[in-house]
Amino acid sequence: MSIDIKNCCYTACNAWLFVFSILISFGWFFLDGHIGINFSDEGFLWYGELAVLAGQIPIRDFQSYDPARYFWLAGWSYVFGEGIIAMRLSCVVFQCFGVFAGLLVVQRLSKNLWFLLGMTLLLCTWMHPRYKVFEQTVALVSIYAAVFLIDAPTLKRHFYIGILGGVVAMLGINHGAYHVFIFTTLICYLSWQKGFKVLVRLIATWVCGILLGYLPQILMMFFVSGFFEYVVIRTNEIFNKGTNLGIPVPWPWKVPIIYASIPRFFESFFYVAFPVFVIITIWLVWRKKQGGLKVQPELLACVIVTVAYSHYVYSRPDIIHLSHGAPALIIGCTALVFSIRRRGRLVSACALLAIIGISMTANAKQIPILKQIFFPSQTKHYTLNVRDELLTLPADQACIVASAILLNDMAGKNEVVFFAPHYPALYAITGRFSPTRFIYFIIQTPEEDAKSLAELKASNVRWALVESHLTDNREDLHFKNTNPLVFDYLIQNFEIVTIQPLPVTNVALRKKSP
Numbered sequence: 001m002s003i004d005i006k007n008c009c010y011t012a013c014n015a016w017l018f019v020f021s022i023l024i025s026f027g028w029f030f031l032d033g034h035i036g037i038n039f040s041d042e043g044f045l046w047y048g049e050l051a052v053l054a055g056q057i058p059i060r061d062f063q064s065y066d067p068a069r070y071f072w073l074a075g076w077s078y079v080f081g082e083g084i085i086a087m088r089l090s091c092v093v094f095q096c097f098g099v100f101a102g103l104l105v106v107q108r109l110s111k112n113l114w115f116l117l118g119m120t121l122l123l124c125t126w127m128h129p130r131y132k133v134f135e136q137t138v139a140l141v142s143i144y145a146a147v148f149l150i151d152a153p154t155l156k157r158h159f160y161i162g163i164l165g166g167v168v169a170m171l172g173i174n175h176g177a178y179h180v181f182i183f184t185t186l187i188c189y190l191s192w193q194k195g196f197k198v199l200v201r202l203i204a205t206w207v208c209g210i211l212l213g214y215l216p217q218i219l220m221m222f223f224v225s226g227f228f229e230y231v232v233i234r235t236n237e238i239f240n241k242g243t244n245l246g247i248p249v250p251w252p253w254k255v256p257i258i259y260a261s262i263p264r265f266f267e268s269f270f271y272v273a274f275p276v277f278v279i280i281t282i283w284l285v286w287r288k289k290q291g292g293l294k295v296q297p298e299l300l301a302c303v304i305v306t307v308a309y310s311h312y313v314y315s316r317p318d319i320i321h322l323s324h325g326a327p328a329l330i331i332g333c334t335a336l337v338f339s340i341r342r343r344g345r346l347v348s349a350c351a352l353l354a355i356i357g358i359s360m361t362a363n364a365k366q367i368p369i370l371k372q373i374f375f376p377s378q379t380k381h382y383t384l385n386v387r388d389e390l391l392t393l394p395a396d397q398a399c400i401v402a403s404a405i406l407l408n409d410m411a412g413k414n415e416v417v418f419f420a421p422h423y424p425a426l427y428a429i430t431g432r433f434s435p436t437r438f439i440y441f442i443i444q445t446p447e448e449d450a451k452s453l454a455e456l457k458a459s460n461v462r463w464a465l466v467e468s469h470l471t472d473n474r475e476d477l478h479f480k481n482t483n484p485l486v487f488d489y490l491i492q493n494f495e496i497v498t499i500q501p502l503p504v505t506n507v508a509l510r511k512k513s514p
Helices: 005-032 041-053 068-080 084-106 113-125 130-151 155-171 173-190 196-213 215-223 227-241 259-290 297-315 319-340 345-362 368-374 395-410 424-430 446-459 484-493
Strands: 381-386 389-394 416-420 461-467 494-497 506-511
Touching (some): 041 084, 084 113, 084 130, 084 319, 130 155, 130 319, 155 173, 155 196, 173 196, 196 215, 259 345, 319 345, 395 416, 395 461, 446 484
Parallel strands (some): 416 461
């Protein structure tokens, strides 16, 4: 009996990659998975998980992303529980797929275990915030899928890639759009000299895979009453209002070099790195094609994925959205270095350590354990019991949570409570559900404002907690300007209730007696 030594080594290396992915992902989670809370975006995800467990349908019954991520979290809740720490743990499980996929690409460049361990740490650094790891994971899996297709562009592989596209579209419509861009570009590139008939056959096979992968959501559109109608409404919302509030790009020359801004300063270099990497790589690919040389699959895959996810990064250039595209950029830059020079281990090791340091510094304010190290004066924490989990929160967040719990206790079990405009997490914390379909009021049309008002009146809201913080310091985004009808209704029909220790940027309200 002969033993395939090469295949055994490959399997052993992949096993190490899988171990690295799990150990560092979960190890990091156990360090700081209990610290802090994001009331808006993280609450948006947590609320959706609990709503699905209560039998509600995403998009139709409450404002949400596409359904798949909620079904993932709801399924894992039977293993981990329904608290926010349990939800984060479910996200970390999903994260492992992305880290592993990224390492499968990286190990094609070098199988040195120390190098792979460093890359694992680097990828996990960018897997923050945890409620957003679906985005990074899809980007990393897309890179591996592109390499998988480049290695052997068979009909079967085109079909498999299409199934992946349908699945990621159920995680987010934007991921479906990025998938179409990535693999339309790649399939056309790989089939350029094979003739039009071959190209049509490959694309048709890929599209059939997409339809199969997206079939669960297609069935929901046909058989879940009202779901298709709200998918159309949500799609129109995206096209009319976009998905993010734009902010200026923080170019390095615009960021002040003071201690508090050091993370932002290091972050700013990545916005320069994206276009530089894309231009250099496209030029290199063109030169190799002109010379009849083979283009490195990892490099080709990374540049296409990086271009697609650059849209996400620059749609709102902050550290959270940078995290969605940075892993693809980093793997691409690594592949670029290996394509140019394969020697100089010491230089490569130093470069890897430098990138890890830069990445951790850029993420210092969004990774809880790093924030405690770099900014200890900003991180006085209190431990609260939130849905049978011990959550360690900064003082300002602890005050809001404590106030919401007090308000919840003051309200009767059958009385409706309204949290606005950016507090979906408070519904989850208090075990309540929103009286309105919208749970995150950021940009509202007059029609949406009127509908929310009608829902408030119909549900007979008795209590409310309203935040007056200005998003991006923009007065037009104050709740009284985004939802004037709802705001006026609360002002005219509710009275202020004093709750300690509610922050001054929040107000608790109780409906006036007739």
